[in-house]
Amino acid sequence: MPWSHACPPHSVSVVTRSRSLPALLAAAACAAALALFGVPATAQAQPPSAVVVLGDSAASGEGANDYEPGTRGENDNWCHRSVHAYVHRTALADASVNLACSGAEAANVGFGAGTHHTEGSQAQRLVEVAGEHRVTTVIVQIGANDDAALTATGIACIRAFIDPREPPCRETLGPLVPERMAATATKVEAAVDDVRAAMRQAGYADDGYALVLASYASPVTEHMLPLQPAAGCPYSRADAGWGRTELFPALSEALRGVAERTGARFLDMVRATEGFEACTKPLQAQEWQRRITVDPEALVYGGLDAVGFHLAQESFHPTAAAHAQMGRCIGEFVRSGSAGAACVAGADGRTHLESEPATTPAA
Numbered sequence: 462m463p464w465s466h467a468c469p470p471h472s473v474s475v476v477t478r479s480r481s482l483p484a485l486l487a488a489a490a491c492a493a494a495l496a497l498f499g500v501p502a503t504a505q506a507q508p509p510s511a512v513v514v515l516g517d518s519a520a521s522g523e524g525a526n527d528y529e530p531g532t533r534g535e536n537d538n539w540c541h542r543s544v545h546a547y548v549h550r551t552a553l554a555d556a557s558v559n560l561a562c563s564g565a566e567a568a569n570v571g572f573g574a575g576t577h578h579t580e581g582s583q584a585q586r587l588v589e590v591a592g593e594h595r596v597t598t599v600i601v602q603i604g605a606n607d608d609a610a611l612t613a614t615g616i617a618c619i620r621a622f623i624d625p626r627e628p629p630c631r632e633t634l635g636p637l638v639p640e641r642m643a644a645t646a647t648k649v650e651a652a653v654d655d656v657r658a659a660m661r662q663a664g665y666a667d668d669g670y671a672l673v674l675a676s677y678a679s680p681v682t683e684h685m686l687p688l689q690p691a692a693g694c695p696y697s698r699a700d701a702g703w704g705r706t707e708l709f710p711a712l713s714e715a716l717r718g719v720a721e722r723t724g725a726r727f728l729d730m731v732r733a734t735e736g737f738e739a740c741t742k743p744l745q746a747q748e749w750q751r752r753i754t755v756d757p758e759a760l761v762y763g764g765l766d767a768v769g770f771h772l773a774q775e776s777f778h779p780t781a782a783a784h785a786q787m788g789r790c791i792g793e794f795v796r797s798g799s800a801g802a803a804c805v806a807g808a809d810g811r812t813h814l815e816s817e818p819a820t821t822p823a824a
Contacts, residue, residue, distance in 0.1 A: 466823025510554035511594035514546070515570050515583040515656060516602035519677055520561035522546030524751045524778025532562075534788050538578045538617040539771055545781035550788025553598050553795055558590050565773065566606045567648035570653035573764060584652075591663035599660065601725070602675040603652055608644035609712050611677070615777060618700045621689070631703035638708060642715040649674075649716060653723045667724065671795050674725040676713035678733040678787075679705040679749040679822070680777040685740040693752030694740035706737075706822050717801070728794050729803035732822055734783050736806050740749035749806070751775050786812035 496733040514520045522528070524542025532540040538560035540695045549557045560583045562569065569577040572584050590596065616628035654676060657667060682704030685694055694701075713731045720727035737749035745752060754775040759767035779787065790804035793814045 462748070478652055478742070490663050493528040495773075496720035497692070500772060502815065508584035508593065508595045508599050509592065510555045511558055512551055512553040512598040512600070512601070513546060513558045513590055513594075513596055513628045514548035514561050514600040515652070516567040516600075516780055517588065517606055518561075518563035518774075519605065520546065520548070520600070520602040520675075521559060521563050521565075522561075522781075522784060523786050524754070524775045525781040526775075527781075529559075533576075534759055534771060536579060537763075537765065537766060538580065539774065540578050541774065543781070543784070545784050547784040547791060548600060550785050551598070551795070552789075553792050556594060558594070560586050560590070560595060560814060561602070564606060564805060565603065565650040567603050567645075569608065570601065570603050570652040572658070574601040584655040588663050591660055591665060596660070596663075596665065596670050598658060598671045598673065600673045600791065601653060601656055602655065603647045604645045604676055604678070604712060604716060607648045608641040609715075610641065610710075611712070614704070614708065618697075619695050620696050621700065622697050630700050631707075635703065635707070638711050642711050646715040646719050650719045651723060653719060653725060656724065662702055666747040671727045672723075673791070673795065674716055674720040674723075675728045675791070676716045676730045677709055678730045678735075678737055678750070678779060678783070679709040680733075680779075681705065681742060682738045684738075686743070689740040692740050693745075693754075696752070710822065726794075727801045728791065728801070729801070730787065731803075732806060733804040733812050734779060734806055735822060736808065737783070739777060749786070750781050751778050753777075760812050 503528050518530040518541065521541055522545055523541045525543035525545040527544045529542045531542065532538050532542045542559045542561065548559050551557065562578055562580055565577050568575060570583045572582050587599070614630065614634055617634060621628050621630045660670065680703040681694060681696055683698040684704045685698065685701065686692065707713065709731050713729050717727050736748040739748055739750040739752045742748045753773060755772050758777055759774065763771055786806070788805060790812045794802050797814065800817060804812050805815050806812045
């Protein structure tokens with residue numbers, strides 16, 4: 462007979478006026494068992510369930526505003542973890558934990574002694590979180606700042622648009638994409654392996670939680686409105702189209718391969734903000750991707766350290782509205798049990814889960 466049935470529940474007081482000898486012996490046996498083995502599992506309070514995200518700016522919530530204190534530039538921490546980040550919008554668990562940090566590379570997700578924006582290994586912190594919570598889902602979104610170099614590529618495309626002496630970025634960088642994505646995949650795979658190792662270290666079996674590897678949504682498109690440079694999108698339409706239809710899908714395919722090799726589930730996000738990219742709507746508030754953005758609050762929290770890149774750090778990142786849609790789609794994906802799918806924005810203003818990966822963008 463299980464202890465939970467043989468002994469009264471630990472939280473229940475049993476009061477009797479008299480007991481027979483067998484009853485007293487049974488009570489003594491229960492007391493001894495509880496002292497030796499502890500409270501039965503059925504009587505113990507379960508730790509709160511949690512969904513956790515690791516990664517870079519796309520996961521931290523860069524561009525979504527309302528960043529957690531301590532990540533707004535204070536003491537050189539520019540992780541920009543937003544309270545609106547998609548991990549907080551999945552409705553997958555009691556708690557949501559954001560370990561992602563803007564600008565992070567795959568090595569910052571994996572184990573190691575290095576730091577990024579003053580913070581150490583995200584995998585190491587995952588061990589701690591997994592010990593305090595019952596982690597049901599781990600999301601990883603990383604690779605953009607490794608050899609894929611999405612930020613540097615965007616800057617090169619802007620430079621090519623502004624300076625007529627510069628050749629189009631699709632011509633100078635396009636031939637490098639296959640090699641860059643292959644190198645990125647190698648580093649991301651090592652990071653995902655470390656995430657698996659972190660969960661094992663915390664006592665989880667590989668099938669005891671959902672591990673999701675996500676790709677990235679293209680922030681710009683060739684379908685920009687007229688006068689897009691003045692509106693905050695200084696890209697040529699041809700280069701923007703190359704980024705949307707070739708660069709971002711190439712990274713997505715590389716990450717899909719990582720997911721297959723590591724046993725992670727893959728969520729294609731290339732089209733998650735399609736039709737709502739920067740400079741595609743009459744009003745900026747209707748868009749799901751930031752245009753070039755200068756944030757004066759960076760000076761408030763980061764002081765002179767903000768001068769330069771950090772002032773425009775939010776540029777071409779998903780907005781809070783985008784994170785709300787992506788979070789809902791991610792939650793739907795995890796609950797579906799599917800090994801792979803895509804989040805695709807619809808004309809109805811919602812991002813929908815498509816059962817088959819859909820990296821190829823619409824025309």
